[in-house]
Amino acid sequence: MATVNKNFEKLASGYLFPEIARRTAVWQKSNPNADILRLGIGNTTEALPPAVCTAMHEKIDALSDRATYSGYGDEQGDTYLREELVRYYDRYGVCLQASEFFISDGAKSDAANLQDIFSTDNVVAVQDPAYPVYVDSNVVAGRTGLFDKNRGRYNGFVYLECSEENGFIPSPPKEKVDLIYLCSPNNPTGAVMTKEQLKGFVDYALENKSVIIFDSAYSEYITEEGYPRSIYEVEGAQKCAIEINSFSKSSGFTGVRLGWTIVPKALECEDAKAGLLNSLWNRRQCTFFNGASNIAQAGGFAALSGDGYQQSRDLIDYYMENARLIREGLERVGLTVYGGVNSPYIWAKAPNNMPSWDFFDLLLDSCHVVVTPGAGFGPAGEGFVRVSSYGHRENVEKAIASIEENLKI
């Protein structure tokens, strides 16, 4: 008599983005002629870099010839790509080995799967608000009690509140925790951690033998000087942190699918000497995964170097110009906004203490603009919405014009 994983029942609600899609579809049905302007999901909209396309075309040509065809690659990813990533980090003064890199089909999979190599009784700390995957994957794995509707939080988790008061950068937890998820530049708040702030977490982790899972998927969006792109720019971080990154946002690979995770050989924890966590993740990937698409890997290599890197930078500049337009437009209508400087996300405060989903509905209804309700990222996101700068320039301009014209606050 097969029975199901009861932890799924604890999940508080449908995954955020499908829920937005559902609400938007319902609204579109009753307003069939309305032109919806989407600044919701962080989905890239501009063409792939030409050098990336060329490299992927060449890879397909290689696969179309038996002399150059290749099938299964290494589960950890192709060596040439892992070695290029070593050189990429070297630019920021971070020294890693190819065997510390694991290529995957994207940062979301890794962010969700990494918890697999840790004990289910580990106490997890997450930023609040946070990308829902950190929370939901740990709920499914059984690291929480029930969802407490009054607090809007899961029992058993430690929440690190990100608020206007702390500039959306929390301090390390007061209590002892085992796993800490950090994201900088942050999704959804757009806040970016200084080296000093990151060092606070690294010191905490070293002292408490905790492991930090650091999501740097937006590192290429840092435009101001002095912010670390990798947690390994902080001394000692290789002993206590795993880093996740992706080609999705830096080179438009959201649909192509490619990411990477770094598990340093130096990483250790309470019952794992240096080397063990690297080999556990290796074993996990060899058992549960069969490597990323070789076509995507060829594209990823091209995105890291030469013309492909410059073309990727141009893509980011395009989205960051959108971010500027959104930020300034929202400020003009009198909204308080954060982020959008070292991040593609603008974190906008709903007017008049309005709840997130009400502001979502108001923007959809009156301006035909879709954003992401902050409450979907955790209770501390209540009262905010995330506005994404991914979109064609003309649509972003239309959306901002529509908000300026139609939003009554």
Add this chain to the structure above:
Amino acid sequence: MATVNKNFEKLASGYLFPEIARRTAVWQKSNPNADILRLGIGNTTEALPPAVCTAMHEKIDALSDRATYSGYGDEQGDTYLREELVRYYDRYGVCLQASEFFISDGAKSDAANLQDIFSTDNVVAVQDPAYPVYVDSNVVAGRTGLFDKNRGRYNGFVYLECSEENGFIPSPPKEKVDLIYLCSPNNPTGAVMTKEQLKGFVDYALENKSVIIFDSAYSEYITEEGYPRSIYEVEGAQKCAIEINSFSKSSGFTGVRLGWTIVPKALECEDAKAGLLNSLWNRRQCTFFNGASNIAQAGGFAALSGDGYQQSRDLIDYYMENARLIREGLERVGLTVYGGVNSPYIWAKAPNNMPSWDFFDLLLDSCHVVVTPGAGFGPAGEGFVRVSSYGHRENVEKAIASIEENLKI
């Protein structure tokens, strides 16, 4: 103080194929001039079907233009591909809906991840020998006790022995089990289940409210009439079975990465009414996965229909001719062989009661041929090796000639 998932410690040994790669590399090092002939890992070697390449080139062209670019797709896969799969199954008289299909990056991931939606106290039955992923993923999830070295088996699993006596097709378990992994055509034995044999398992599952996880990754290799390609050809199977399949072996997508899983809406178990398991897998995929590569999906669509399907069939014919050459060659040197008729794998009995790994070493040493030791698939695989028909024809011919010339038994 972070601690690790101790279940990893139970894993009896390194994953089989990395271990073969390691042994082969060591041997190559001491025999640098030897030309190793690989009939080990089931890795495709022939060019991708031209129609698949055309479709993927076209998709990249679409991604290189902002007017036709697309980013994140649905986590469940693109609708056009799911609908094409509905039509593919319809050819075999199997009626399914698009919402019952989940496109993934390959059958290995799904085979490993499906256990996630079931309770950790479910009792798992596997064929012995079996593809190691079924076993290892459940060990990591904590569904076993320790590995018993004397029996060569994990405590807590139920093993369904596949032997010469039962034609490598086991009967349903005598005891009650909750999850049953079945693979037909079988990897590694090459045995294929009749409808009657499959029906025995479906009846067992319906009676005991068990769930069958049916791996049909080699279904396109069935050449003889009367064997079901899908478990859903058996009446009632939609109530008790999940099916996994892949483009890897049918169309050479081992490196491109694309597969699918079917969780019927009718599927139920002890505490899950019809519909719940479908929605649990949907939730799991939406949380832990971000969809398969859109380039691979475009290729997969082309592989299912028109020229692409015929070209895929031609690929299979090519490998099956290899299978015939291997089977007949091994028979000529006096080995007892099974499989290779409805499957790309030949299951060869080691001579003189030799253990699998000894026969592996003998074939490598004396013939320079790499095969896969049967013991790597479970203790009942001891005394056999799996010979793969994936390879260039000229290499297969060389390998068989070398065995005929050099193998002394």
